[in-house]
Amino acid sequence: MSPVDAAPPATALDPEREARLALTWATPPGLWGWLTTVDPKEIGKRYVATGLVFFVLGGLLALLMRTQLARPESGLISPDRYNQIFSMHGTTMMFLFAVPIMEAMAVYLVPLVVGARTMAFPRLNAFSYWVYLAGGVMIYVAFLLNIAPEAGWTGYTPLSGPEYSPGKRTDIWAQMVTFTEVAALAAAASTATTILKLRAPGMTLARMPLFAWAMLVTAFMIMLAMPAVMLATSFLISDRLVGTHFFNAPEGGDNLLYQHLFWFFGHPEVYIIFLPGLGMVSEITQTFSRRTTFGYPLLVLALLAIGFLAFGLWVHHMFTTGLPHMGNSFYTAASMTIALPSGIQIFCWIATMWDGKPRFQTPLLFVVGFIITFVLGGLSGVMLASVPLDTQVHDTYFVVAHFHYVLIGGAVFPLLGGIFYWFPKVFGRMPNETAGKWSFWLIFLGFHVAFFPMHLLGLWGMPRRVYTYPSEMGWADMNLLSTAGSLVLATGVGVYLLNLAISWRRGRPAGPNPWQAGGLEWATSSPPPPHNFGYTPFVEGRQPLWTSGPHLPLMDGLSLDHREVLLTTVSDAAPDVREGSPGPTLWPLLTGLATTALFVGSIFNEWLIVWLSIPVTLCVVGWFWPKPSHTSKVGAPERTPPGALA
Amino acid sequence: MSERLVGDLSRLPSAGFSTHGLWFWAGMAFILIETTGFALAGASYIYLMNGADAWPLDAPPPALGWGTAMTALLLISLAPTMVLSHVARMRDLKATRFWALVVGVLNGLALVIRGFEFTSLNVRWDQDAYGSITWALMLLHTLHLVTDFIDTGLLTVFLFTHQVDTERFSDVDDDAFYWMFVVAAWAPIYLLVYWAPRWLS
Amino acid sequence: MVASAWGGRMFVVLATACCLTACNRENRALDASPAETGPRAVTVSDLYPGAPAPTPSDPRAQEYEGNAQHIANGQRYYKWFNCSGCHFNGGGGIGPPLMDDKWRYGGSIEQIYASIVQGRPNGMPAFKDKIPEAQVWEIAAYVRSLSGNADKLAAPSRQDGIRAIPPINNMDRAPPTGDPTPSMVGPR
């Protein structure tokens, strides 16, 4: 056993003290507890699980499409159904899987990674989950009722407008986007505040784990990008419901306004999805290379640069709309610039492996797969950034190949690696390594067989979003190959999920730090107790468990009998204030239900917005109704609190 | 047992104002989100305006009276808001109660004026894109007036009915800050809705 | 577990309820070709001006009346076949207005259908054979929606074009009353 492994978990120190803390922070048993919990670990688990369910559903839709396209002029699926299927696939993967599951990983992991007892706004996390769940359920119920979106996940006007998308299909899509927006914004606000204010003492910004950095940048990007799509879909839905003219050209509207707003969100969205992946890659690479990450400051700068640049690129989705040439060239240059931070990151990860002592276990395999795949996707992205070349390959299968390389390669591979990596922490049991390797190879090979041919199909002239193609175009063989690959990929995902499901009950007990990692989350037991850490850890380096050796310094003094969190200063993480934290409550669920009623009702009658905002308001009032104050409970000395003016 | 206790946190204060408390950050996140929303809605207004031959497209510009009254009211309300923030940080319960009432009443008055503003826009939302975006900006801001009215109103009630401690004072301080944001957000909207159609038509 | 089973059953009930109401409204009959048998139930005899609406209902009426896709198609054909040439966008001109509550030849979808197929005195041509039946039904469904009589949830709001009429789905309902004075027939 290595010296690192011998580090005592900060929780196993005093059984009686632990029991008191656990009682204070415990989720009530049974259904009531399930509905009222505000424990980020509970919410994070079900958030991830729900995200995986949508991942599987979206994947099944993809298999349906691949089956239809396996041969030319296939009559398996009608055009109407096919359009719904691909719209649902995109909508599911972008809005119900990719962003939420990354947020979900943050909800579970961020408090542990920064050494906090809980999130900054635990009730907001619960609310976020309920709203997200309601939005997802709504759109799948609509799908079963044949009222699913039909204008693609982008919902371009006027195809999605009142004249060309009659009925409620697009309304439901637009409102589902609002659901996921609200959920993502709530989770982002909580994540950002947790990272900025709840870090363990000593964890200065310069010592913050890269996963926390990635989630911080992501949270800010969500807050800056999501309002754009909220505006776009609100304009769209008001065009459809009350006859406004935002996108009606003869009355002064403009269809390109929709595209500008959509892509002002849509492009950062891509980075919102894959920045958390980069954070996971950094953590995995470091742990399995047995070496601190090479170029930590550069990696942080690269994250910030990507987050910043992402907002200047949206027009490269609109190169074919006839915008002025000079402007387009600016966006070409800006889009290509992002290759620089990405290239630096890739270098740093490979350098970490090159100079370390890598152990090729499943999580690191996914990182290697990520590098091989993502770099290819990044390079085809550089190609797409060029205006002339983009006019050729835009909206073809080349683009389909590109963004699956970026999103599956750049986000799903790290995510699968990350879930495997943190699984023992969450459930206290090891996933099966052999099955893990099998799943990796099936997923990796299946992915490339499925998506590499799409590059060629695009170059050979196959547009995307077609429900069929003529046999004389010569696209049949590559499509068949792609379909075969997708089946292998799906098998791999099946093996992966089965492995998790079996290991959840039968896996080998993991112990607090099975990978001998250096992050704070490994300093507590697996699974962590309700209060995460018995004592507040004190951080002396970037990898506390590596830096401080077997004796992690600890701090005492937070209440044992009341939920209390430690607030530290933003940059230096110096202890500042002890603040109360809410206990289990039904209000987030009730508010979520009221919000759901409001959102769904507004599709059917605009006046319901007014009437149903009353229950929402009542719920919020209930939520914030003053409880016995924290100060009176802990009886803290009423000195002049920080920030008060004399 | 090899524990290394390096500090005691029990002496820390149990609440803090401004950046020292959590709710301030929730407010900041909300303000960041809303600022983006306002900025993009304003940008949409300018985008549609630039694409039009005439602006307003086919309507007289909004009547100035109520909008200007609104602007004046909001500007005036800044003074009591600053006082409220100050007395809350002083933890002066009596003064906080009084100024919270004043700010709440001004907020309610703003809602009344907003009602009249809607009647003097001279355009319907479903007339043309100008009408649509004008109504959108106004509704967006009204939403904030309403939320802050509810927020301030509830806090004021709590000040009179519940025990008031540092946490509550801190809430009042945060609420005052939020009202300043609502006032600040109105300035560009006022210019766009009331003056852009006049200057640029 | 009990709760989830209950929730599951509740869900099924709700989904079925939604299904029944949404079914007709949202159905997309791409291959719109009902039994083409001519205006079966509508006979010429009861089509004098001002008749109340005793016309026995045609089974096809149900299919078209509250269906979003059919109304949208009807809106398209209304434009394409130049109904606006006489009726303008529903406000009336050479032909009578279609947005008010006055229906000289009855305001049920079957009666509107018959008016289009058979034509009417004083200028309304007969479109029998000119427009396939399914399309006539769709136009009739749209025309009926113009007076706010369609299901609000199926009616479109604005068109992509110059604003001529208020959003149909926000219109006040104008129940067909018929016109009690036959002498009013003809251009006003």
Place this chain on the structure above:
Amino acid sequence: MNGALRGLVLLAALTLAACHGPQNILDPAGKQAQDIDVVWRTMLVVCGLMYLLVMAFLGSALWRARRKPSDDALPIQSRTAAEGVLDRTLTGWIGLIVTGLIVLVSVSFLVDRSLADVGPDPLRIKVTANQWWWDVEYQGQGPSERVLTANELRLPVGRPAVVELHANDVIHSFWVPNLSGKTDLIPGRVNFITLTPTRTGAFRGQCAEFCGLEHAKMAFDVQVTSPQEFEAWRRSQLARAADPTGPLEIQGKQIFNGKACAMCHRVQGTDAGAGIGPDLTHLKSRATIAAGTLPNTRGDLQAWVADPQGVKPGTTMPRVPLTASELNAVVAYLETLR
């Protein structure tokens, strides 16, 4: 990783082989497409090299890992001996990326400029996209010189053609990969694209922006011919439809004008004058029908008129009830529209 490398080699081989096809980016037959092809080849070389470098670095990291003793001693935290080398390599790598980007941006920018250059005496064509077909109008001198056709573009080789792009309903995208990139057709906006074919032949274009149900079946033919052939074609298109002579054809014309057909279609020189569907005056001079969906044979024409919804479910052309003999007559009439 070997799989990926092999894939790259395969890609290179396939692209250099530039398989021919009527709708293929890699087989440029126009000035614009050739210019873009230069960008593509530059990109492929630069990006391919970059990819190989990354893979080589990754490969060497994996290779080093094999030789290391697998010890679980304390992880490396202090600065290692190799870090100096890595720092210098990183600097070089950044320099390489920046250089590569400058090359790519420059090439892209220069080609973009050249695409904006139209050339002398362009042919002017107006294309209006509809759900789900293309309305084509050649704008000559005055109305008598106007040629109306649908779902087909005829271009003289070597002469630039400026295509004015309109949309009637939703957004579509005009794309003939062999000739140039694509440009969207957006309601309320007018866009332009220039095509300068450099070799004769038959090509295919297709809508590239999702536009609803039959987006997949919204294609068109492009015939690039010699200027003489083009001129002959243009003259023939200016002619009105000849009156049918056979009894079956005459009956067909009557049915065409008496039934729903004439509500939407135009046959110049007859009573059928509606402009909602494609102009049929010279229907039989085109290679395909139903927007590139079926070859223009008598059998396919018959199948299409009999049941358009069976061929293109959801298309705007309704199924017009015709008896077998009526159908036969209408198709016989359509066959005379040459």
